[in-house]
Amino acid sequence: MIYSRSAEYAIRALVRISELGESEYALVRDIARDASIPQHFLSKILQDLARGGLLKSSKGPGGGFRLNLAAEDLSMMKIVEAVDGAGRYHRCPDGAAECSETAACGMHDFWIPLQSRIIEFLEGTSVADLRNTLGEKRRLLTRPRRRGHAT
Secondary structure, eight states, X not given: OOSOHHHHHHHHHHHHHHTSOXXXXXXXXXXXXXXXXXXXXXXXXXXXXXXTTSEEEEOSTTXXXXXXXXXXXXXXXXXXXXXXXXXXXXXXXXXXXXXXXXXXXXXXXXXXXXXXXXXXXXXXXXXXXXXXXXXXXHHHHHSOOOOOOOO
């Protein structure tokens, strides 16, 4: 796994939240139900994301959570770093205190190309990209199938 379960839940929740209208708020219980995430765990994650500026929260009737940034501007990297902490992908995969080109661990030469691809993917994939892909898959799954005709 390239990120934690908490980050996975955050990504899934933010994709659901991004489907809302511009001024709508989503309740934790609805997001948790729709995304199959434990509600208590999700509540803590969303509160952290609101404190980190990725979400807006509102209390009271009609309250809940909504995106604080445009879905197009909210990269997976921003979400993962908000949940798992910054610099996660710049640490030595072998746990060495110092790992560089001059003091490389045994995994260094294999890690650097993978690290670059992971960072590129996370930075280059937005919540909007995920939402659009999910919407397309839903559309294809609900499309009536054509039955083959015998010739």
